[in-house]
Amino acid sequence: MPSSRQAVAVGPLPWRLLAAAVAPPADRAPMLDDLGEEYSERLATNARAARRWYRQQVLRSSPWLLARRARLAVRNLSPESLMESVVTTFLHDVRSGLRGLASQPVMSLLVIAILALGIAANTAIFSLINPILLRALPYEEPERLVHMFETDVSLGEFGWDQLRQSLSTYEAWREADSFEDVAAYYYGPTAVRPQNGDARGVETGFVTANLFPLLGVEPALGRNFAAAEDVPGNNQVVILSDSVWRTQFGADPAVVGTQVFVDGTPHVVVGVMDPGFNFPYGEIRMWRPAGFDPERWGPAAQGILTMGRLRDGVTHETATAELGAIHEQLARQYPDAMEGRSVRVTELRRALVFFHDELRAMMLALLVGAGLILLIVCANVANLMLAWSSVRRRDVAVRGALGAGRGRIVRQLLTENSLLAFIAAIAGIGAARAGIGLVAPVVPAALYRVGQIEVDLPAVIFSVVLAAATALTFGLVPALRASRVSLTETLKESRPGSAGKATRRFSTALIFGQVVVATFLCGAAAVSVGIVRDFSNQELGFEPEGVVTIGMSLPRADYPSVAEIIAFQQQAQEGLDRLPGVEATGWIDRLPLDFATSSTLYRLPEETAENEETQRRADRSSVGPGYFASMGIAVRQGREFDARDQRDAASVVVVNTLLADTLWSGEAVTGETLVVTFGGEEREATVVGVVEDSLGGIALNGMGPQVFLPAAQAATRGGFMTMRATGDMAQSIEAARAEIARLDPNLPTENVRTMQGIVTQAFQPIVTVRNLLSGFGVFAVLLAALGVYGVAAYAVAQRTHEIGVRMAIGASTGNIVGVIMRSAAGIVAAGAIVGVLAIFGLIAVLTSALGDPGIPFIVPMSMGLLLTAVAALASWLPARRATRVDPLITLRAD
Amino acid sequence: MPKGQHLAEFEQYVLLSLVRLGDEAYGAAIRREIEERTSRPVSIGAVYATLGRLADKELVESWMSDPLPVRGGRSRKHFRLTPHGDETLRHTVGMLSRMLDGLELGSDAE
Incomplete structure (x- = not known):
């Protein structure tokens, strides 16, 4: 019996060590004692048998003991117990942390306030950057989408050297191998009238039928444009933006298939876009098929914007090189229109985000x-x-x-x-x-x-x-x-x-x-x-106080010819002039600081068109009589346009001081001749006046050379009446709106702003x-x-x-x-x-x-x-x- | 007795040997008891692993004896049934005997 036991760990060393190693810590000592006790007893009778017994005991015990240890380990490592210990420590830390903070309340609040302001500033700036520069474009594989431009280096910095294309350029680019597909668009104001409702001016995108599929975008209601609708004469269909659908059509789910009047002619609504969709920018609220008519879009009509989806693996460089080669062929075909132009391929975001x-x-x-x-x-x-x-x-x-x-x-x-x-x-x-x-x-x-x-x-x-x-x-x-x-x-x-x-x-x-x-x-x-x-006014070059602007776009259906456009502008101006408190009125195709510009080449008659040195570019506007007076732009020499400058009269221009000083070094310049080129047409015009420098469409461009053409000789459908009035601005705005509505009830008149507001914006x-x-x-x-x-x-x-x-x-x-x-x-x-x-x-x-x-x-x-x-x-x-x-x-x- | 307190065969042997050995139930004695009665080689590791599992289920508990009255003598770790262990063992053995009641299976030993 075991009473005689000399209880110490005995046994063959390697096996004893193995037994000690595999045994759970709690069992190690008693188990080795037990083994040692029996081993000692057996040793007394047969040493070899005792050693064998010990070895077998250890070897047979090992699987049991290892299994036991694994069980214990798993039980201790179970997620619950692990979480419990982590959570307990964490909660303890948090509790004592809070106690620590509470013991120094002023200090803690100060630190929190300082930190919170730092984090707030960074979070707000991040939130600002995110939608403009960071969030992925909501189109299919946006990294393959690009925008293509022709460029003119003479237009200078800030990316304003990017020009639009003619129809022939767009069609030539469609053939380029670098692209899976190429689509085109342009945009402009149109007037929309639901069957029972008022006409509203809506900025409209004119897109080729393949543009939305190229982006990978489907309307939320209805369908995309069909190819058959993208041809002149058959394109009386529209897709509405979510906002127009809600504001003008009462979010009517049955709007698809109904008739609306666009610029006075009936169109059919085929789709409504998702609320988040904006293309090419936020103010475009409706889309129509471009239906390019080669008659209207000759080589000189460069108003088309072009974008494409690159084939897999094609880089911007490859695409640029291919478009460059196409461009050189076109330049040989249309030397005048392609003068001084090059090509550029940019990522779509950079092109869509103005001022990117x-x-x-x-x-x-x-x-x-x-x-x-x-x-x-x-x-x-x-x-x-x-x-x-x-x-x-x-x-x-x-x-x-x-x-x-x-x-x-x-x-x-x-x-x-x-x-x-x-x-x-x-x-x-x-x-x-x-x-x-x-x-x-x-x-x-x-x-x-x-x-x-x-x-x-x-x-x-x-x-x-x-x-x-x-x-x-x-x-x-x-x-x-x-x-x-x-x-x-x-x-x-x-x-x-x-x-x-x-x-x-x-x-x-x-x-x-x-x-x-x-x-x-x-x-x-x-x-x-x-x-x-x-x-200040001095830096603007004009006086915005007291000026009301009324944007309008005269639809082709109601005003088919230039004569009718000019007649209406004249009528409107006379009407506004009669309003109480009105000091001066005028007309301009693009307002200063309103983010739109147009330019013209200009030179002296004795200079040759081919000489690049003398091909200069100036900001171009078409203005009606009274414009400079209404805007408070001082006339330095000569006169501003008036009733003499009719369509069939001699071509005339007004230039700004900067341009006059460049060409004629500040001498008397009225009566000089200037050659201006725009819309592919070269025109010799007599300078009748010089006006003070003022900012053009883009504030960042600063003051530059300016050429003003008489509205009668360079008519546009879209533009702005300008009206300088004394007294209450709100009353002036109401009166102006009522006067235009009286002259043409179908013309939308909600685009009425103060010049001061435009400057601020x-x-x-x-x-x-x-x-x-x-x-x-x-x-x-x-x-x-x-x-x-x-x-x-x-x-x-x-x-x-x-x-x-x-x-x-x-x-x-x-x-x-x-x-x-x-x-x-x-x-x-x-x-x-x-x-x-x-x-x-x-x-x-x-x-x-x-x-x-x-x-x-x-x-x-x-x-x-x-x-x-x-x-x-x-x-x-x-x-x-x-x-x-x-x-x-x-x-x-x- | 709570449902699911099922005793494996070797667990039953260990618990029964605790009953037999009473105050003398420690690792080596338990191992020897089972080995001698079943004529099967039993490893000490199997005994300790099983005792550990039974302790987890609160069927057994351990106690340390006084140091042995010799030079360098150590305390032994003894095991005994808990009341719950006792109840569980009775239940299992009772079920077995009720299953055996009136059966003639013949006998291969004793």
């Missing part, structure tokens, strides 16, 4: 601004956390002494930071949603976009990722520092809260960085204010960018001031004892304030200097890109001084407080 490159630059500026704000925010918060963690060193040391590992302490501190960041992210997303309206005006409402400008799921993900990254950035270094606390040293310290040298160096670096970035941001804001000044994007950057600048200064204040206040708190001693031995108030302020002064000054240098760098970059923005030397310098002054004030406040310290109290505290 300019918008991208503006948004990039905003994104950089918001990013810099976030950097300052991080530095600021890191500094606050650092000060906080220094205060908490004792707490951390106590935890360490009680056995908390470094990882555990770091995790605890990071949890606190993540909590702050998480709360800030929620607040930031809320603020971004509320503030999205502030940034939205950067993008003109009618612009092509994918979806809406809104804080959507990707934006929320963006800000959460941002918050997490921020928490790590501002949390990790202070957390690691705090966790590397020497337990004995800290616990022995009589006064808690004095920071080490390394911590102070890190904090100093953060202040330096903040001051640099804040100075730079202020400078950038000042520079943007410098570039985008408020536009044109400059709104860039003014908004300026305002946002200025806001960033102010915010940056405040943050930097806060950072400096925090560090100075912290320094005072740490040096209370020292200050007490100094004052006890007779230091004056001035001495103490000096000591405290000196602690921040050097680093602030250094930061300001680097920041000023960075502003000069920015100005240099802008100068090389845009020309001299005209920022005086004093601007960057004053930004540096501003920051230094703000920082000085921020460190003076705590320094003042330090001098109120009663030396007796501080010394007694020891």
Whole structure:
């Protein structure tokens, strides 16, 4: 019996080790004891048999024991128990984190507010960029979609060198091998009248029947255009946009197949598009088959926009090369029309988003601004956390002494930071949603976009990722520092809260960085204010106050000939002139700053057309009598157009001062002859007047040479009456509308705007960018001031004892304030200097890109001084407080 | 007895040996008891793995004996039935005997 057992682990070593290795820890010792006991007994009778027995026991036990261990392991690793332990620790961290935050409410709220503003700024800017530049185009395989342009280098920068095509070019491009398919479109205003309703002006896209299939788009109701409907004379069908369907057709689901009147002639509705669909841009609300008529679309009629779907694997370069070769053949066939033109293939988004490159630059500026704000925010918060963690060193040391590992302490501190960041992210997303309206005006409402400008799921993900990254950035270094606390040293310290040298160096670096970035941001804001000044009348070249514009498009059905168009324009002008308070009226085909332009080539008669040097391009407008008076554009020489300039009279032009100075160096120019080419037709015209320079259709193009033709000699169906009136604008608008309706009840008259409104709209994007950057600048200064204040206040708190001693031995108030302020002064000054240098760098970059923005030397310098002054004030406040310290109290505290 | 507390054959042997051994039920003794009574080689690992599983089901519990009264003597880990284990064993054995009631299967041993 086992009573004689000398219980120790005996047995052949390798098998004993194996048994120990496979046994579950809890069973290991008793099992080895049991084995040893029996082995000892057997050893007494037969040593070999005993060893064999032991081996067999271990070998036969192993599968059982391994299975048992696997079971135990699986049970411990089961998701429930794993989650339980993670959740328990996490909840504990969160609870104690919240306790930690609640113990410092002012500090916590400050950090959350600063972080939330940084996150809000970035989220809002991201939400703005998303639909314009980031979201995938809502078409089939959008990466293969391209837009094709002819270009004319003489049109200059900003991508305004892109020209439309003629029908023959489009048809030649359709043959190109690079493309699976090529489609064309153009757009313009038409009037739509439901069977029982009023006529409304609707911007309409005229598309080839293959365009929507090429995009991979189907109407939500009805069908796409059939090829048979895309021929002249058979194209009386329309597809409505969702918005027209809702506003003018009461969202009638049975609208497909019904009749509508488009420009007075009956058409059949064949489809209704999805709400999100906009092509080629947001204001196009209806589509009709282009039905190109070769009679109307001769080689000189270059008004077609062309897009295509590349074959799989074909690059933009290959396609450009092929179109270039086709272009050269066409140039031989139509030398006049193709003069000075080249080809370009661009991605579809770049072509559809007007101002794509300019918008991208503006948004990039905003994104950089918001990013810099976030950097300052991080530095600021890191500094606050650092000060906080220094205060908490004792707490951390106590935890360490009680056995908390470094990882555990770091995790605890990071949890606190993540909590702050998480709360800030929620607040930031809320603020971004509320503030999205502030940034939205950067993008003109009618612009092509994918979806809406809104804080959507990707934006929320963006800000959460941002918050997490921020928490790590501002949390990790202070957390690691705090966790590397020497337990004995800290616990022995009589006064808690004095920071080490390394911590102070890190904090100093953060202040330096903040001051640099804040100075730079202020400078950038000042520079943007410098570039985008408020536009006064002098800079516009016309006086928008008191001007009402009435857009109209005279349909072919009612006004088939040029004579009828001119007659109506004259009639309308006479009607408006009779209204009370009206001082002057006029007509123009394209309003200034209304995002539309047209151009003409011009030269002196003695210069040859072939000489490229002398082929110049000018902004071209066709204007009626009285236009310059109505717009307040001063006539410098000669006269403006009047009743003499009829269709069959001698050709005349008015030019602007810039053009006159270029060609004739400012001498008397009336009576000179100018050759202008447009629509493939060359015309010798006599200059009858010179007017002041004014901005053309595109504000960004600035002042350029301008040629004005009399409306009677260059008639257009679409255009604007301009009316200068005194008194109430709303009354003027109503009266004008009523007068036009009286003359032609079928003509839509809702496109009535004030010139002031058009100016505001044109400059709104860039003014908004300026305002946002200025806001960033102010915010940056405040943050930097806060950072400096925090560090100075912290320094005072740490040096209370020292200050007490100094004052006890007779230091004056001035001495103490000096000591405290000196602690921040050097680093602030250094930061300001680097920041000023960075502003000069920015100005240099802008100068090389845009020309001299005209920022005086004093601007960057004053930004540096501003920051230094703000920082000085921020460190003076705590320094003042330090001098109120009663030396007796501080010394007694020891 | 709760449904699903099914005892495997070897589990029954282990529980029955605990009943037989009483206070002397520790690993080696249990192993030997089953081996001798069933004439089947039994490994100590099988005994411990089964005891572990039975302990998980709260059918057995363990207790440590006083150290053996010799130099370097150690405590032994002893096992006994819990009340629940006792009930489960009775139930299983009872079912078996009711199934055997009135049957003549012949006997291959004893």
